[in-house]
Amino acid sequence: MTTTARPTTLAAVLAAHGTQCGCEGACGKPHKSRRCKATDKPLPLHAGPYPPRVTDAQNAAVPTADLRPWCGPCWRAALLRELEHRALLRRTELDQAQLALFTPAALAAG
Template sequence: MNTVRPTILAAVLAAHGAACGCTGACGTTHTAGACGWAPDQGFQPLHAAPYPPRLTDAANAAVPAAQLRPWCGRCWHRALKARREEAEQQRIQELRNAQIALFDPPAVAAG
């Protein structure tokens, strides 16, 4: 007897609906709170990925299925890029803050 097991994507679509779950993480203002993805408009098929995106592919792949949402390819790639750019800017700022003491040491009290 063959047992048909649902895919993770099928489970995500059953739980969250067959529409892109992006609500603006991609940097685009979505009208009506959704991106407008529709299967009849020739867009790429949906896929399951975490919301919000994690920084690395390994971290995205390790997210439990319960934390996955449906994404269209356009929103996913834009949201992932925005998340990575945000993290890069944060690392740059942390590095700058850490280097301030190297190049602007506090005045040493004369004694």
Template sequence: MLFETHTPATPPTADPLAATPTWMTVMDRAGRTCECTGACGSRHGRSGLRCDTRHGQYLKGHRGPVRLAVGQPDLTDREAAALPPADLRAWCPACWRGTDRRRRAARAALAAHRDTADTADTLF
């Protein structure tokens, strides 16, 4: 056939190959929906102040279904892996990137402030 319909290789709600009990617990608690409530910088105004992106959902601008991750953007992977499921949250890629970007900007601003304070102390 010249024009075949494209079907995804995996069903849109497929769990990752490494779906651990922790991942499953967090996803079940979150209803397979991103748990961001604005840490990414968005007010999520359309969905009652919580991101409404669901695991397996197709969104405009994405090549395939959205896959939610479990973690805490302000922690390293190693630190997050040591936490119990109750302390972890489900994140869509856009909210994770937004939260990480804001965290990095805050760290950079703090470092710049420290550098400025150090320079001011040495001037006098």
């Protein structure tokens, strides 16, 4: 019985973007050539969106055409930076919402 090999998402991403990490600095490291030099040897690359999304569900929902190859260290660092950025936005939003609770107009109405 013969089986036909089905192309994987990673194979499609590597065919479209090459076998080098597609980070371009999202990890926070200043890559000299604007791209990380990591290749699929010795550790394999994986496919993920650029830039990473906050949740796994959002990352999984990205169409294959929008994926880039990532090395593990760059992916983890870029994801952490994105999570920290989103947390900062949420904190700022919360601070702004709470300021309205303590304005003189709000206190006089309360």
